[in-house]
Structures are given as C-alpha cells and as structure tokens.
Amino acid sequence: METNLYAQLAEQLTEQIREGVFQVGDRMPSVRELSRRQAVSISTVTTAYGLLEERGWVESRPKSGYYVRRRHEESLAVPRQIRTMPRPRPATTSQxxxxxxxxxxxxxxxxxxxxIPALDFPIVKHVQRTFTQISRTRRLLGIGYDSPEGLPELRQQIARRAVDAGVFVSPEAIITTAGCQNAMALCLRVLTQPxxxxxxxxxxxxxxxxxxxxFGLKALEIPANHETGISLEALQLALDKWPIKAILSVSTFSNPLGSTIPDERKQALIDLLERYDIPLVEDDIYGDLYFGERRPRAVKAFDPDGRVLLCSSLSKTIDPQLRVGWVMPGRYFEEVVHRKFINSIAVPSLQQMVAAEVLAQGIYERHLRQARETYRQRYLRLLDLVAEYFPQETRISRPDGGLVAWFELPAKVNTTELYHRGHAESVFIAPGELFSVTGQYRNCFRLNYAQGWTPEREDAIRKLGxxxxxxLGR
Ligand SMILES: Cc1ncc(COP(=O)(O)O)c(C=O)c1O
Structure with a gap:
C-alpha cells in the first residue's frame, strides 16, 4: 500500500463531506465499491476510512459500513469578540x-x-531517568555560576528547534530562563517603567x-478574535490614541482563546511595530502543540530588525516542573541578560543539562507527535461531552492546538459562582474574570482538555453542564 494514497483518499472524502456531497447520517460508499471506483486496494480504502473515523468524520456501524457522523463543531457556536476597547487600567491583584x-x-x-500538559506520556519517565543519569555522571557542584546567558548546549538545541517556527537565530542570541513567565517578566522589566x-x-x-x-503598569485590552487573535485594526486605533510602550501577545494557540494570528497578519503586525517603533513580547509557549499539518510560524519569523522578543519554555510540551524556558530578545539582548543577572544571576545547571540532553534525542520529536494527536482527540471528546451535557447556547472555542478551550455562556451565568460551586465539589475550572482587568468575561471560563478522559472527568463535565x-433556571 502506498502511504500517500490512503491519505489522499481520506482528504478527498473529507472534502466531499465538507462540501455536502455526503451529509450527516449518509452511508459512505462501501470499501469494495470505492476500491473498484478509485482503482486502489481494499487495504488503502480501509486505512483511509480508519483515518476519517479517527478524525471524527465518519463512524463505522457493524456489518453496515461507514456513516457520516454529526460533527459537534457545527452544532456548537464559537465565542464572540468583545466589541469595545476599554481604557488602559492597572490590573487588580486577584486573590x-x-x-x-x-x-x-x-x-x-x-x-x-x-x-498543564498531560503527565502520563513516556517522556516524563524518560526525563526523570535523565535527571538520575546526569546527576551520576556530571559534576554539578563546585563549578561556580552558570553564565548569565545560560548553558551553551541547551541554547544550541533551542536554536535548532526554532527553525520549525521559521526563526533562524544563533545560539548566542538566546538566553535561558526559569520558564516562560520568567522570560516575559525580564522582557517587560527591560521595556517599561511603572x-x-x-x-x-x-x-x-x-x-x-x-x-x-x-510592575505598576497599565494594561490596555485589545479585542481578540477566536480564530485570528489580536485585532490589528483595534490595535492600530489604540496605537494612535495611547502612548503604548510594548505589546504582549500569545501569538499561536493563545491562552485562553486558542487563537492563532495568520501569517499575513503576522507580517502586518510587524509593519505596525515598525511604523510605531515599538517592541512585541511574543509568547510562543504552545506553538509546538499544533493539530494541523505544520507548526505555525512565530511573529519573530517575520521580524527583520530584532523588535520581537520571543519567549517560550518546555512547561507545556514536557512538564512545568522543569522550569526551563528561554528568550530570544533580538536587539534587547544586553538589557535582558543584565536583567536576568540582577534577578537571579543564573538559572540552575542541572535542569538545563537535562533539557539539552532530552531535546537532542529523537524521543522529544516522537513525544510531540504523540502529544499533538492525543490532545486533538481529547479536544474532540470534549466537544462530544459539551454537546451532550451543556445547554445549547454554549459557545466553545476551536483551538488548532494547545491545551485549553474557552467557553462563553449566556450572560446570566456567573462563572465565578460556577467556580465556587465546582470548588465545593472538587471540580476545578478557571473563571473568566481572571482573564481581564476590566471585569469582562464573567460568563466565560477556561477548561483544560489535555488530561485523559476518565469516567470521573466525564462526570465532572456532566456536573458542570x-x-x-x-x-439558567432549568
Ligand atoms: C501563555 C502562557 N505563558 C506562560 C506561562 C507560564 O509558563 P512557564 O511555566 O514556562 O513559566 C503559561 C502557563 O500557563 C501560559 O499559559
């Protein structure tokens, strides 16, 4: 069987379902018939149908064949973009x-x-073993401080992997940090004053x-679209009106919306940065967890002159316990490395050695392939559960990658109350009010779908519904 043949056939059939040639409930052509019509082997057709089934397009019914399945993407609406742009405000510390x-x-x-990622993948045990092996074989104490830039082997691995995001940098242009949050904080400190x-x-x-x-700053919230991310039109209006010092964006599979700025908009964003002469702190922490064919490029891939400070970490792809992150600060390299020195002098070498070792091995790429597919399947299962248990007016995001989904409920539902209700019964969600400084999103919440769907988890979704x-008084 030629590998590409079944993928092509699966793609053709998907297209026909999308176009409505086959509709929900329709029986698909039988394996035998399709094999004859397309002049391909039975096993090619069976594999193609297997792929469609895995992707949720068809279901097989015993002794009857394949049928087009109801897709919950179509029955559940998506969250809406906010229409107004509030004034800049200090955020309030939230208990x-x-x-x-x-x-x-x-x-x-x-x-x-x-x-957080699912922690039941083989890579977690592998990382654990790497810790043991490195602490047995390498000298960890009595070697003084690590350099402020970070461990050269790790920076080299990060530079190699950045190519996937369209970013070509030398290891010398990278600074390691204690996670992405730390990287973002260093950048923000360098770029702003209270x-x-x-x-x-x-x-x-x-x-x-x-x-x-x-940091005593003011946040200006720019509306974001669930698909295309930050509104560049609103951003331009804001740039005309306010003396904005920097832009912060989770450009790919944002948290919480799951939106990704499309490539042509990434270029337009760079044009805006140039026109208004401001930097962008880009958080690309979810970029490797794509459900599609290719990894979306980072905004930094379009940046000719070092205005983008790209931050990321291994917290979402391996384990947040590692606390291994990095920043590619472009033209702000010296200021950021100095800031890291002020904050912590250096970050621990052991974690960096382990990360460098794991990234250098094929296991990391294999793990990512497995994780992407697993998360995609788990998200589809979430859609099924939501369609079954939640009220029909529920809106849910359609992330093309990452770990979280964003829900918008009718305005009457207060999700902080929902959070407290869940808390009392040991079901934990992130209430919408946390995601804004202006009190918006009190009818929204964020939910992690990355963990395996155990009966207990499925029951938690039923309870939330x-x-x-x-x-809603029903
Ligand atoms: C968008 C985003 N950036 C940064 C972080 C923190 O990352 P780290 O654990 O690498 O500090 C998170 C964690 O939830 C996140 O969602």
Whole structure:
C-alpha cells in the first residue's frame, strides 16, 4: 500500500463531506465499491476510512459500513469578540488567581483549571531517568555560576528547534530562563517603567495580567478574535490614541482563546511595530502543540530588525516542573541578560543539562507527535461531552492546538459562582474574570482538555453542564 494514497483518499472524502456531497447520517460508499471506483486496494480504502473515523468524520456501524457522523463543531457556536476597547487600567491583584494556582499545586479532585500538559506520556519517565543519569555522571557542584546567558548546549538545541517556527537565530542570541513567565517578566522589566501602558490581547492569560499589575503598569485590552487573535485594526486605533510602550501577545494557540494570528497578519503586525517603533513580547509557549499539518510560524519569523522578543519554555510540551524556558530578545539582548543577572544571576545547571540532553534525542520529536494527536482527540471528546451535557447556547472555542478551550455562556451565568460551586465539589475550572482587568468575561471560563478522559472527568463535565442549567433556571 502506498502511504500517500490512503491519505489522499481520506482528504478527498473529507472534502466531499465538507462540501455536502455526503451529509450527516449518509452511508459512505462501501470499501469494495470505492476500491473498484478509485482503482486502489481494499487495504488503502480501509486505512483511509480508519483515518476519517479517527478524525471524527465518519463512524463505522457493524456489518453496515461507514456513516457520516454529526460533527459537534457545527452544532456548537464559537465565542464572540468583545466589541469595545476599554481604557488602559492597572490590573487588580486577584486573590482568586492565587486560589486557583494553589488548587492546581494541590492536585485535588478533577482539576481542569490549569493549562498543564498531560503527565502520563513516556517522556516524563524518560526525563526523570535523565535527571538520575546526569546527576551520576556530571559534576554539578563546585563549578561556580552558570553564565548569565545560560548553558551553551541547551541554547544550541533551542536554536535548532526554532527553525520549525521559521526563526533562524544563533545560539548566542538566546538566553535561558526559569520558564516562560520568567522570560516575559525580564522582557517587560527591560521595556517599561511603572505607569507605562502595555497592550495585551483580550481575553488574556492571567499570569501576564498579574505581572502587569505587579510592575505598576497599565494594561490596555485589545479585542481578540477566536480564530485570528489580536485585532490589528483595534490595535492600530489604540496605537494612535495611547502612548503604548510594548505589546504582549500569545501569538499561536493563545491562552485562553486558542487563537492563532495568520501569517499575513503576522507580517502586518510587524509593519505596525515598525511604523510605531515599538517592541512585541511574543509568547510562543504552545506553538509546538499544533493539530494541523505544520507548526505555525512565530511573529519573530517575520521580524527583520530584532523588535520581537520571543519567549517560550518546555512547561507545556514536557512538564512545568522543569522550569526551563528561554528568550530570544533580538536587539534587547544586553538589557535582558543584565536583567536576568540582577534577578537571579543564573538559572540552575542541572535542569538545563537535562533539557539539552532530552531535546537532542529523537524521543522529544516522537513525544510531540504523540502529544499533538492525543490532545486533538481529547479536544474532540470534549466537544462530544459539551454537546451532550451543556445547554445549547454554549459557545466553545476551536483551538488548532494547545491545551485549553474557552467557553462563553449566556450572560446570566456567573462563572465565578460556577467556580465556587465546582470548588465545593472538587471540580476545578478557571473563571473568566481572571482573564481581564476590566471585569469582562464573567460568563466565560477556561477548561483544560489535555488530561485523559476518565469516567470521573466525564462526570465532572456532566456536573458542570447541570450547574450551568441550574443557573439558567432549568
Ligand atoms: C501563555 C502562557 N505563558 C506562560 C506561562 C507560564 O509558563 P512557564 O511555566 O514556562 O513559566 C503559561 C502557563 O500557563 C501560559 O499559559
């Protein structure tokens, strides 16, 4: 069987379903018939149907054949973009953020609030073994401080992998950090002074909003579209009106919306940065977790003159416990490395050695392939569960990668109350109010779909649906 033949056939059949040639409930041509019509082998057709089944387009019914399956993408609406652009505001420290974070650390009940990866992949054990092996064979103490830029072997591996995101940098242009949050904080410190305004997409990852508050900055929330990310039209209006010092964006599979700025818009964003002479702090932490054919390029791939400070880490692809991240700060290299020195002098060498070793091996790429497919399947299962248990007005995002989905419920539902209700029954979600400084999104919430669907987890979704219906008086 030629490998590409079945993939081509699966693609053709998908196209026909998309075009409505075969509609929900229709029986697809039988394996035998298709094999004859397309002049391909039976096994090619069976494999193609297997692929369609895996992707949720068809279902097989015993002794009857393949039927077009109802796709929940079509029955569930998507979240809407906010229409107004609020004034810049200081964020307010949220007790709730720390409460959510502590719940995550305690890993009680059914935890769906944090954007953490599934930790049941073989790579986790492999990393654990690498720790043991390195601490046995390498000298870890009595070697003084690591250099402020970080471990050369790790920077080399990061530079090699960056090519996938369309970024060509030398290892010397990279600084290692204690995670992506640390990298973003170093950049923000270098680029701003207290009182400055920074533009962020809205809804926005609460860790960034908290950082903005702690640094005495003001966040200007720019509406984001669930598919294409930050609105460049709104951003341009904001740039005309306010003295914005920097833009912060999770450009690919954003948290919480799951949006990705398309390539042509990435170029347009660079044009804006040039026109208004401002930097972009790009958070690309989810970029490797794509469900599609290719990894989306980073905005930095379009950046000719070092205005983009690209931050990322291994927290979402391996384990947040590693605390291994990095920044490619472009023209701000010296300031950022100095800031790292002020903050912590260096980051621990052991974690960096382990990360360098793991990235250098084929296992990391194999793990990513497995993780992408697993997360895609788990997201599809979430759609099924939501269609079954949630009220029909529920809107849910369509991420093309990453770990989280964003829900918009009817305005009457208060998700902070839903959070407290869940908390009392050990079902944890991240309430919408955390993702804005202006009190928006009180009818929204974020949910992690990356963990395996156990009966307990599925039941948690059923309960959430039930509580939402109760809040709606049903
Ligand atoms: C968009 C985004 N950036 C940064 C972080 C923090 O990353 P790290 O654990 O590497 O510091 C997170 C974690 O949730 C995130 O979602």
């Amino acid at each position: 709730l953020v720390m409460e959510v974070q502590r719940d995550v650390a305690a890993s009680k009940g059914v935890s769906m609030s944090a954007a 009182g400055d305004i920074v533009a962020v997409e809205s809804p926005s990852y609460y860790g960034l909003l908290q950082m903005i508050e702690a 039930m509580w939402i219906k109760e809040a």
